Each structure stands twice: as structure tokens, then as C-alpha cells.
Amino acid sequence: MSQLVMTKNRVQSIDILRGIVMIIMALDHVRDFFHVQAFQSDPIDPATTTPILYLTRWITHLCAPAFVFLAGTSSYLVGLRRSKAALSAFLIKRGLWLILAEVLIVTLGWTFNPLYNLLIIQVIWAIGISMVILGLLVRLPLTAIFIIGLVIVLGHNLMDYPEAAHAAKHQPLGFWWDLVHGARFSYYPYASSRGVLIVYPFLPWTGLMLLGYCAGKFFAPDYPVAQRKKVLLYTGLGLIAGFFVLRFINAYGDPVPWTTQTTAVRTVFSFFNVNKYPPSIMYMAITIGIAMIALVALEQIKNPVTEFAKVFGQVPFFYYVLHFFLIHTLTVITFYLQGYGTKDIVSLQVPFLFRPVDFGFPLWGVYLVWVAVIFLLYPVCKRYNAYKSTHRQWWLSYV
Template sequence: MNSSTPYRVTSIDVLRGLVMVIMALDHTRDFFHRTAVTADPLNPATTTTLLFFTRWITHFCAPTFVFLSGVSAFLAAQRRTKQEAALFLIKRGLWLVVVEITLITLGLTFNPFYNFIILQVIWAIGWSMVILGLLSWWSWNAVLVVGVLLFFGHNVVDYMKFPAEGPASVVWLALLTARGAVVPLNATHLVGVFYVVLPWTGIMLPGYCMGRWFTRDFPAEKRKRRLIVTGMALITLFVVLRWINWYGDPVPRKIYPDLWSNVLSFLDASKYPPSLQFAGMTLGPALLALAAFERIQQKWSKVLSVYGRVPFFYYVLHFYLLHTVLVIAFFAAGYHPAQIAQVPFWFRPADFGYALPGVYLVWVGVVAALYRPCLWFDRYRGTHRQWWLSYL
């Protein structure tokens, strides 16, 4: 077990902060854009360029966040024995699953009856941490082998048939195949399975293995070179697979009659579930950004690192703040209490919303409002040692 002296990698905090800020744009669009619940922003046939890239840029957030969760898990493990680190990952993973179902679902929906439970990135991270804990208890090599198999091989299931009904079908949906599936629990309660587990585990496990590059004694220039080479390799893999249009995405790329629509189609790799093409498209630039942010010391990077040091705190808080603003906008727009109960988000009628400039204005305001709370919590966590802080 290595020294317990606190050690942070600036580039990780800055990149994580950047993706947290961009992530809030997508959720702001979900709540406030006038066509968010009625149209696909990534459909080249119906979208606009600004709307497409408003949605597309947020694709980088979840895979980068999951990957960095793996890196952070490795670095945190250096302060514990192998067994202690593995057990902590398992416990924290199960705790995150509970938080997703309860606290985050409530923040998203504002529905106290939980008629629609939403399983998203925290759910996937939670189960991925459980799997990572079990594998790392065995060995680092086990994490590497399973990570490589899942990362490069999970799209093999695109050519397989799975049960269409019964409990087995639900298990496969949750583990591998769901593309935004909605599963009924009973006549009044639904579960939205938007993040399947194993493809996201295939992103976290390589992050854990690459955590070795971010340890205190690893040469910074060597890390930077490896990040650049790996990032370029992933981008090349994305371009080649996307061009061949045969493997690496559950939905083959569509061909359109005009050039710009084909460019947009080329970039529209599957996030639900995250395909190999999607992972190459997003993680390649993320690794290049990590290399670029090595030892960065700019004003803007210091601001981003505040969000990046307390990502879970920011993540939970931004849903509740966004939805509170939505409630205010709901009544200000003249809607009535009888229109509150909507699926999936209360206070979000299908005909409600603003144009994109209004969405961007709300996004900037919410992110700015969260800076001081995040700064306070970062300082609090740095000066207090309660056991529960390690779970946040």
C-alpha cells in the first residue's frame, strides 16, 4: 500500500469539470427546449446544425466521466490494501445504484410517487464499480482482460438473438441490449433502462487499467505521449469502423443524398447502448484533452477543476436546481396545477419550452449558480474526514 498523502492529477479534475459543465447543457435542453420531448435532435432529416451539435457535444460527457471514474478508482486504491479497495468499490457501487433509483430519479422527475424510475449513468457506474471491485480483488490482469473484451467485443451481441419476453429478457436488456427500453413494473409504475451495464463497464475497466499512467511516480511526458497515441488510435478506429459501416454500432450508418446530412449521420454513433464506434469517437478526443491539460494552470481551468473535484455533488445538485427553475417557468408560462403530472418529468408539458438561445441562457445561469456551492463543498471535504465523504 502506497503513501496516504493526498495526490490529485490536475488534468483529470479539469477534464471532469469540463464534461460536467457540458453535461448540464443536455439536461437543460431536456427540460427547457421546445422540441426536446417531441423530436430527435440527431436526426439529420429534421434537425438544425445548432441543435444537432448542442446534443452531440454532450455525447462526450458520460463516457469521459465513466472512464475517469475508473482512473480515480485506481488512484484511490493506492491508499488501501487490495482487499480494502475492492470491498469499498463494491459497497460504493451498490450505494450509487440506490441513489440513482431514489435521489436522482426524484430530482429528474419531481414525482414523489416514483411512477417512472430512470436508470442512467449513475446506475451504470454503480454496477460497473461492483464488477470492478470483484475483478480487482482477483487481479489487475483480470480487469484488463475483461475490459478489453467488453470494450472491443460487446457489439458482437448485435448479431445475436435474445429472449423477447420474461425475466430473462429484462436481464439482457439491463446488461447489454436496451436502447432506451421502458419496462413496466405494474399498472402505474415504469422503469426506463437508458444505460445498460456491461458496455459502460467496458469503458470503466480500461480507465482503471490506465490509472497506472496517473500515479505519482509515472513520468508526465511519458503519460502525455501514451495519451496522445491512444487517443489518435481510438479516433482512427472510429473513422475506419464508421466508414466500413459493418461492425461496432447496433444501427448501421444511414446514407443521405446531400453531403452535410451524411456528415451528421457519420457522427451519429449509438450511445444507447454505447457502441465501440461511439467510444472511439468520444474517448479518443477525451484522451487528447487529458494530454493537453497536463499541468495546465489557467484561470478557466481552475474554475473547471472546482466542478471536477466534486462531480457527484454537482451532478445531484444540478438536477434539483434545474427542475426548480422548471417549476418556476411552468407557472410563469400560465400552466395550471392539473398539468403538473407528466411522463417522464413533472412540470414539463410537451408543448412547453424555449428556443435554443433561451436554453443556453438557463444553462449558463445554473452552472454559474452551482460554482459557490461546489467550492464550499470542495473546501469542506478537504478539511473534514467523516467516513461518508468518501461515498460522495
């Protein structure tokens, strides 16, 4: 019985953290659709941002790394109930499904364009291809997977140097390079009025997922609780300390060095303005460091807030897809309520339909919409989670 309770608690800590980052993630996407300045300025540009806008954007940096890392951890836990061959097949199939879902479902949620003039490759694609790669590697010893993941995470910023050299000569390295590492919202047309927008190159995310898979060992039923907490806490603190040391040195680990700004606050903004596209070592160190410490803390907390968050963390893909369609539907309603018409549906400055460049609210309005989105999604996710927990159809493991 104690072993069963321990396993349940460990899964709960993962689900709670995943739920928290999913809730925070929705804030960023609501900001994309509803903040009046979303397509006019960079919210983390130290020279132009405000403290509240900067923090609103920066806190969402925690979401994708924690989500990818925990996807790897969950894959390890799934493997405890399956053979290596079965786990490999499951991860490859699920990864391919996620890639397809990114292109056909998530893209539609972002754009509301049924003609698919723009295909957007983001975090679900990165998780999907990383799962396929993990599925090919799971037969290797855990130490080998850890080494591969560590080499990728620590070494991928070396690829910044050829990118910078080619950029200086105005010679882009091309589609495949951007797909693997170099993309920073890179657009590639493949037909007249049709193209692909690469937002998430996959290599760094794959490295992070491999490390998350290895971290799953600490959540196995036979791993001592006290030892797990110690490992996670010290590793998290070490990552944060490493972030401050390397970021202060300002020589390697992020393609954009921090600089002294006109005020101390803006200098701090520059210091923490680490690169997400692709995720730099500095970006992953600070975000995963915080996530590991949060896992330790959340294991000891059970209250209405954690139970609320856990609902979203137990059905993350269902929630992820649904929240885009809800946010965009609310955008369409607001679009017409604000007096926009048919001529304004398509904007050359914004890739989403029904979202003109000057559309939206001040930041306080973004927060109100965000709260509404979360509370509208909660009963739907709770009901789906109840269905999923009492049914065993094969497709439930993919949604």
C-alpha cells in the same frame, strides 16, 4: 517535493476534464427540460435536425464515457493508498450506494414525483454496478482486468445480432437482457401505474470502467510524465483513427450504419450519429479518444477557466445530484410563469412533472438557462469542496 507536485498535477488534469464534461453534461439536461422541441424530435436525427441543435446534443456525447472512464482511473488512484481488500470493500460499498442513490435521489430529481411511479436507471446506476464488478475484480492482476475490459468493449456489439433477429420477429429478449446490454429506453411495468425505465444497460460501461482503471497506472506517482503523455496522446489518436476507419467500413461496431443523406452536411451527421444506448465501439472510440488527448493538453494548462472547471470535477457526485434539482426547480418556476396550471403538471408524453410536451424555449433560451445553472452551482460546489478538503468524516468519500 517533485513527486508530490507531479501527483497533484496529474489529479488536477483528471479533475479539470471531469469538471468540463460535467459542465457540458448540464447543457444536455437543460435541453431536456427547457428546449421546446426536446420531446418532439430527435436532435441528432440527420433528416430533421439543424447544425446547431445537432452539435449541442453531440458534444454531450463526451460526458458519460469520460465520466465512467475517469471513475475507473480514480479508483486505481484510490487503490494506491489502500490494500486490495480495502479497495475492494470500498468499491463494492460505494457502488451499492450509487445504485441506491440513482433509484431514490436522482430519479426524484428527474421526475419530481415523490410517489416514484417511474424509476429511471441511468449513468449513476451503470457506474454503481460497474464499481461493484470492479470491486470483485481488483484482486486480479492488472493485465487480466485489462483483457476482460477490452473483450467487453470490443465484443459487446456482437450482441446486437441476436437483438436484431428477435426485433425482426417482434420478440423482445426481456428485462435481464435489456439490463445487461439491450435497453434503449426500455420500460418494464412492475405494478399498476409503476415501472422501471432502463436507459443505461451496464455491460459496455463496465468494460469501459475496467479500461479506465487500468489507465490509472499512467497517473501513478512513479510513472514518467513524458511517457504518460506519449501513451495517452498516441492512444487517443489511434482511437480516433480507428473510429474513422471502422465507421467508414460500416460493417461492425455500431448497430446503426450511416447512410448517404440528401445533403453532404446531413451525411456527415449520419456518419457521426453513433449509438449511445448502449454505447457502441464507435461511440466509445471517438469520445474516449478525444478525452485522452484532452488529458494531455489539460496537464499543461492552468488558468481561470481550468480552475473554474476543476471545482466541479472535484465534487462530481454532489454536483450531479444538485444540478438535477436546480434545473427541475427552475422548470417549475418557468412552468407557472408561462401560464401553465395544475391540469398541466402531468403529461402523458413526458415522464417529468411540470414539463408539458410543448413547454420551453428556443435553443438560445436553453443556453441562457444553462449558463445560469452553472453559475448558480459554482459557489455551492466550491464551498462544499472546501469543506470536504478540510474534514475527514467517512461519508464524504461517498458524496
